[in-house]
Amino acid sequence: MSTTVAPAVREETPFRRFVSEFAASKLALVGLVGFTIIALLAILAPWITPQNPYDLAQLDIMDGRLPPGSPSMAGYTYLLGTDDQGRDMFSGMLYGLRISLMVGVGSALFAAVVGSSLGLLAAYVGGRTDTIVMRIVDLQLSFPSILVALMILAALGKGVMNVVFALVMVEWAYYARTVRATAMVERRREYIEAAECLALPYRRIMFYHLLPNCLPPLIVIATQQVARAIALEATLSFLGLGVPITEPSLGLLIANGYQYMLSGKYWISFYPGIALLLTIVSINLVGDQLRDVLNPRLKR
């Protein structure tokens, strides 16, 4: 946003520079605004939806498969229609968004913790630890994510926690590789040597000194991985390997509704699909710009 602050007093803090560079792309800003709205809708779902779609007491099967705009027995309007159980699609979609985001963000965070810890460890300890960790990372990255997830779900069975676990298993290697690469560069810097001279404990050096400096690439990876996780979760749910029917994520809503598209009841599947699409695209737009801004190698 343009301000009236005189350019002369502009202070070039790294954060400001980051903000201005990020804002250079309009598309990225659109993505950010879009994602913020989507996230707010998901977080505030219980307060803005007319119905709790997971509470069977609030559903009425006699209201099933109503088109968008139909009035409900309880007096409000089904903005986006209802599904076969009489679930308000608007409410169902926002709650589904919540689940998709929770699974996506949760697994990304968890994978980030596991992956970056191992990456840091590999970089800092080096030697055999490094070799073993990186071998596993290389190996895993040579397989496509869907295959790794399928393997895990074949071995563990279906279910939400198993899907989250599979997502973490798929993602952690990306973090480990990125963090290790950055940390390898950083650990030769003077400030680390200084810290080592002070005989600070390993853990302190790793997490207080090394980690913060590895953050920028980590953030980039994390944004991309959240989008990937949401898409993968939707795919797995669609294949019938994912979350339970009673608390459907966006992917499951799409799968459930698809059988009705033919008979003209498009809304059951269509709107959740659009929500999924907007979520992933907005995250990716932000991620793309973050990568350009935070990755010094791409600076021209």
Added chain:
Amino acid sequence: MMARGVRTIVRLGVVLSGLTALSGGSVMAQSLAIASSAPVTSIDPHYHTFGPNASLHHHIYEPLIQRDAPGNLKPGLATSWKLRDDKTWEFKLRNVTYHNGEKFTAEDVAYSLDRVPKVKNSPASFQIYTRAVVAVEIVDPQTILLKTATPYPLLPQDISQIFIIPRSLGAEPATEDFNNGKNAIGTGAYRFVSYRPGEKIELERNDTYWGEKPHWKTVNYRIISNDGARTASLLAGDVGIIEFVPPVDIPNLRKDSRVSLSEVVSNRSIFLWLDHSREGPTPFVTGPNGEILEKNPLKDRRVRLALSIAINRQAIVDRVMENTAIPTGQYLRPGAPTYVPDLKPQLYDPERAKKLLAEAGFPKGLRISLHGPNDRYVNDAKIIQAVGQMWQRIGVQTTVEGLPWSNFVARAGKQEFSAFLLGWGVSSGEGTNPLRAQIATWNPQRGLGTANRGRYSNPAVDTLIDQAMATMDDGAREKIVQQAMRMAMEDVPVVQLHLQKNIWATRKGLSYEARVDEETLAMGVKPTK
């Protein structure tokens, strides 16, 4: 029916419409393509007791006793059968030849019965149908005696499941040799041509068949397990007939002038099991505030009845099943042998349900987790959600959980659930089958209550079941079976929901006589003119 695979639910092409009408089922072509809903797992008729297999095998092989469309027994390779004494059955055999020209004789019957328990790696053996026979006596090439250890009135029903193959196949013919066609020799109306697992089977008319000559010269039996793809292939004219028409497509197909439907109420009922196995707390039922109950409330008939009359079965049939089912209060279809006419579906009465719960000591209701498979029966996961809604209305706070069948069936078998959805198809078509498998007290030694997953036990019913099994007179036995079923159902061991309809859709110009046993037979598909 086997797990219907992944619910990809690609349901489309209905509008694909009249683009290309291929050979699918055109009357002139003399060739019929059938879309089957589940893979045929083998051409070996003694390998796997599995509906889709039996459906295909009836084209190639024949049993001694056949079933007609409504499910009644009729002569097959046996022209007649009768009881010689309480433990000896006499079968008179038909004078026919196999596809390879050999004559069918009593030796083949003995050979086939002998082979059944010897089939290697069978995941579901036909032994359950031959077990009752303890001795076989060949009187002459056209007469054979089957002896049982105790009087066993259901022998004809069991024998109707066993296909006869020629003894010239030798000792222990391998299942693989059936699949590649070498051993696929029977007396049936069609000869085997080729088999591609999970994809298709090709058949050719047996022109020396003893019975009515089938209309179609060749049959292409295709596996299309995806519901939407099956409907689409019919509309596109790729196939002439599809089985297990998905309920969501029914309203559209009824209006479609290119298609005709044929349907019949089946003997497959869908119901909820309630946990009878525990006197103490049952894992998924608690008090209204989540407190653990000292006694299992499901042992109280009033609670079970309340849960049953809280369900609006007609609403489930209308809204969830799209009228592809009828409400029921018992396992059998109206008109089936041993059907109990006065045992009506429980009437929907939420007010009375609340009263019953209060009487039983739960004026504030209960909390229940209702489990069910999500990939096994038609709309299984939707049914439990609908039941959940209805239980909520009488103050039973219900959460529902749909599980993949592979996981669900293992846990249900260990009595891990308190209330759960299952289905049962009555293969024999009469009442002793569900009574012995479902209602009888669980007794692995005697092979009783094998599917009694709720562990219901009622000694009075058990006595009647034993009595029925010792009664060789059909009329007298029917009365006892009806009495046992009435007594059991009034105690609400399970909450019966509905009986599914078997529905086929054919291209216009073809007709199919809907079969109670779910089988799709090319012999039954005929041009309307």
Added chain:
Amino acid sequence: MLTWIVRRLFQAFFVVVAMTVIVFVGVHVIGNPVDILISPEADQAERARIIAEMGLDQPLWKQYFFFVNDVLHGNMGRSFVFNEPALKLIGSRMPATLELAVTAVLFSICFGVPLGLYAGLKPDSVAGRAIMAGSILGFSLPSFWVGLMLIMTFAVHLGVLPSTGRGETAAMFGIQWSFLTWDGLRHMFMPALNLSLFNISLVLRLTRAGVRETLPMDYIKFARAKGLTPRRVILVHVLKNIMIPVVTVVGLELGSTIAFAVVTESVFAWPGMGKLIIDSINVLDRPVIVAYLMMIVLLFITINLVVDIIYTILDPRVRLETKA
């Protein structure tokens, strides 16, 4: 070089062993295939007999031992469901998956390269920007959803393409292929396009980046100065140079395309290996699951190995022996 290959092979061996152990333990914990396959009317004795016959009553380590023993004798086990060798089953489904994956890869080049070229040559034009924005969509869209939308659009609303299935096939080398018949090609178009979407975006971006990098190079300037037509400069000099990375990446992606076919095959009811594995997971048909995963793991390891070896041969700067 030899030690490196040996080490890689050892690593591959380790992965296969680890994977089979995990799948064995996992499938064992989920449930028992007999519970799914058995006739509901069977009693306890019957169930126990079948379990014993399939060897599922043995302790798991023993089952695993038997499995390893069989594999060493060239036997990957028999499907619990079909009682046919697992490899034979997978083999019969493989052509369908292969032709789909190969077509998808061809699509990614046919669509990706021209679009990328345009976006690279005219990066600031509206179309160039639109192509780049579109490629973000290509990366973002979950492929199953795109598949559904394709079916809705082309099969249901426009009615120009068949919705699902493989269509007519014709035999070549004794195997049935769809690409040999017109009907088969029509059936293949949408699933192949769906499967190639991600790769189109990938190739498009690679090409664009390559063009942007190559254009300022001296030899391009020289070629232009020589008076060659812009067409020839681009088609011969620019394109030739960027095709090497593009082809490498596409080759590498063939493996993941085969893996991602699982999703596409489910959406379009395409009877390939992917559908088989999903069905097998549903009925816990362990021999098929294990055989499929082993095969695909080996496939990946081979692809990676071959690519690495070719790299060392082509580019002397890459030294494999250097310590990791």
